[in-house]
Amino acid sequence: MINDALSSLTLAQTGFPDSVAGVTLAHYLSVSAAMFTLGVIGFITRRNLIVMFLCTELMFQAAGIALIAFGRYHLNFDGQTFVIFVLCIAAAEAAMGLALIVLLFRKAESLSAGEWKELQG
C-alpha cells in the first residue's frame, strides 16, 4: 500500500526538465536509506575514530535528505526547518567531537576506538 503511494507520486514542479520530473519521493528515500546504511556499516566496521565520526555525519545527512523530501512531498516547511536545526547541532557536535578526538589521540597516541576498551564500566 505504502509502496503504491510512494511510486505514484512525483516531487517535480511544473516547468522542470523531463529528466528531473520523473524523480519521485521513493528516489529520495532510496538515496537517504543508502547513505544511512553506508554510515552504519562504516561506523561498525571501521576503528578509526575520525572515520567513525564521518560515518555519523553521513547518517545525519541521510536523515536530513529524508526530512526535506518528506517536507516537499507534504508541501510544508517543517522538514526543511528541522534540517536547519540538525545542521546547526551537527556543526556544534563536529567541533566538540573533533576536539575530543584530538584529546583522545594525545592520550592513546592512536586513533583506534579499541584503545578505550577499559572504559567498559
Add this chain to the structure above:
Amino acid sequence: MTTVPALAQATHEIAHAPAWALLILGLPILGVLQSMVCALLGVKSKAPAFLTVGCLAGAFVTTAALYSWFDPANGPAVVTAWEWFAIGDFTATFGLYIDTLTIFWMLFVTGLATLIALYASEYMSHDVGPGYCRFFFAFNLFVFSMACLVMGANLAMLYLGWEGVGLCSYLLIGYFYKKDSAVQAAKKAFIVNRIGDLGLALGLYLTFVHFGTIEYAELFGSAQLEGYIDLAMAGNYAAIPAQAQWIPILLMIGAFGKSAQFPLYVWLPDAMEGPTPVSALIHAATMVTAGVYLVARFYPVFLASEYALPIVAWTGTVTALLAATIGMAQFDIKRIMAYSTVSQLGYMFAGLGVLTPTGAGYHVLTHAFFKALLFLACGAVMHGFAGQLDLRKLSGLRRVKGWGIVTLGMFVGCINLAGIPFTAGYFSKDTILAEAFVTPGTAAIGWILLFTAGLTAYYTFRVFFRVFMGPVHYEPGDDLHDHADDHAHGEEHNHDAGEHGDEHDHGFHPHAPGWAINTVLATLAVCSLLASGLYIVGGKTLDLHGHDYKAKHYASTMIQQSTASFVTPYDHHGFEAAGIHHDDTATAETAADDHAEDTAHAAVVHGPYGDLAHPNTVLGMDPHKGMYYISAAFGLVGIVLAWWFHLAGRTTAAQCRMDAVARNFGPIPRWAEHKWYVDELYEKLFRGPLHLISNHVFRPFDKYIVDGLVNAIGWLPRIGASIIRPSQSGELQGYAAGMIVGLTILLFLILTVVISIGGGA
C-alpha cells in the same frame, strides 16, 4: 429487695473534672524534660534533684486540690484530654477517671515520690553529673507512668502506665549498669513482668470483647456488669457467661506479676540491686501496689467470677507465708525488707480475696509509709557504711553519733511492720485478719496470716536488734568511696575498736546522714505514726444504693465510694443495714412462700465462698474485737523471740543465740536462706529448657532460615548482574551494533503494530 449493694456509684451520671487535673500527669513530664535538659547542658550540681522535688511537690499539691474539689456524692468524674486512638469499635481516650480510689492512691504516690526525691538528692550525691540526670529522668518518668496507671480513664491508659512503670523499674534496677548483678536483676524483673503483662493484655482484650468497652466510666456503670453482680450475690454463677468469669483470672496474672506474688515474685528481691530510693518508692511503696490497685479497680468484675477472689486470697496467703519464711533467714537487710514487701503484698491480696478491699487499701497506704521508711533507713545505713548491708557485720548503730534519726525511723517502721498495738500497721493488718475470720471458709487463711504476722514481727525485730541495738560494731562494705568530710563517731568507736581490735577496720568512719535524709526519715516516721489515726477518724455515713452504710474510718470512706466498694454481707459491724435487710426480707418471704424464702436467704449470704447464715467467730470472740488481742499476742511473741535470740546475751555483731538454735533444725535454715531453691527450680524448669531450645532450635532457625533468606535476597542481584555483565565489552562497535539491532527490532515491532491496526481498519 434482693441484693447487697456492691457498686457505689453505678447509678450516678458521669461528671466532668476540671482540666487542671491533667497537671498531675504534666508536672512529672516537666520533670522528665528538665532532667533531659540538665543532662544535655552537662549540669554538675544537684539542680535536677531539686527541680524534680519541685515538680513532684506540684503534682502532690494538684492531687490535694483535686481531693478537695472532688465530691464523692456526685460519683466518679472524668477528664478527657483527647481521643487517643480508635480502631473500628475499639476506642480509647487519653483521659482521667477520678474517684476516691484514684485520689486515695495518687495522694500517697505523689507525696512519697516528693519525699523520696528529696532523699535521693542526697543519697545519689556521689553520682552528680550525667548519672544523676539519668536517675531523675527515670524517676520522673516513673511518677508519670504511675499517674497514668492509677488515674487513666480506661484499661489502655492503665496498660500504658503499667508498661511505663515496668520500663522505669527496669531502667532504675539497672542503674548501676556496669555491675553485672544489677543488669541481670533488671532483665529478670522485666522478663518476669512480661509474663504477667501477657495476662493483663489478654484481660484487656477479653474485657473489650465481652463488654464492648474498656472505658471505666462505661464499664462500671453498665447494667450488664451490675446484672452479673446480682447473679453472683444470689450464688447463681452458672448464669454468668464463662467469658466474663475469665476476665479477672487474666487480669490477676498481670497483678501477680507486677505485685510480686507467687509464682512471679522472684524478681522483686533481686530488684534490690537498684539504688535504695528506687527500692523504697518503686519496689515497696507504689509500683508493686499497682496489682492491688488493678484488683481493687476491677473489684466488681472479680466479684462476678466464682473462682477469682478465692484464687487471689490463697495466692496472697501462700506468698505472705513463703516470703516471710525466706525473709527470716536472710542476712542482707535490704533483702529482708524486700521479702517483707512480698509478704505484705500477699496480705493485701489476701485482704482483697477475703472481701475486704477496705482493709487491703488501708494496708497499702500504711505499708507505703512504713516500708518506704524502713527502706530509706536501710538505705541510710548502706550509704553511711559503704554499702554494708549484712546484719552480721553491723551492730549497735543506735549509739553511733549522728544515727539517732535513722534509728528512730527504723524503730517506727519496725513497730508498724511488726504490728505493735495502736500503730497503723497493726490496725490495717487486723482489718484483713479479722475479715478472713468473718468471711466463711477462709478461717484457714486467717490462721496462716496470723502465724505469718508472728514471723513478720520476728524478722523485723531481728533486723532492728541486730543492726541498731547491742554492742557497737561495724565493718564497711565494698563501696568505699572518698569520705573527705570525716564524721566523728564518738567515744564508742574507740572503745569498740579496743574491744574488737582485729576485726575492726580502723580507717573507716561511717558517714552519718545529712539534712535531706534525716528530714525525709523524720517526716515519714511521723506520717507512719499518724496513719494509725486514719483508722479512728474520717468515718462517715455513706449512701450506697439507697442503704445507709457506716464507714468506720477514713480508708473505708475512701474505698467504699469507689469501684472497689464491697460491703460484705457477713460484716455485721460495718453494714448493719444488710443484716436488718436480710431479716426483713426473710420474714416477708417466709410468709409468702418457703421456696422463695430460700432464694432470698441465699441472696444475702452468698458470695464467692458459698453461704453462711451467721457471722463467724474466732476463738469464740467476734473477729473484729478478738483480733486486736490475738494479733497483738502473735506480734509480741515474735518480738520476744527476736529479742531472746538476737539481742539478749549478744556480745558481737556476728554471733547470737540463734546460731546454736538454727543448727538443731538441720538443713531447713539453709534451705530458707537459699530461698527454698525457687530460683534454682525455675532455672531447671524454665530457663534451662529455654536456653536449650534457643540454642538448638531458634539459633539454627535464625542463622540458616532467617539470615539465609536475607542473604539470598542479597545474592539475587549479584547473580543477575554476572549474567548481564559480559554485554559491557567496552567495544564501541559492539554497543553500536547492539543499538542498531535493538532499534531495528523496535522499528519492526512498531511497523507491525501500525500495519496490523491499519489493516484492521
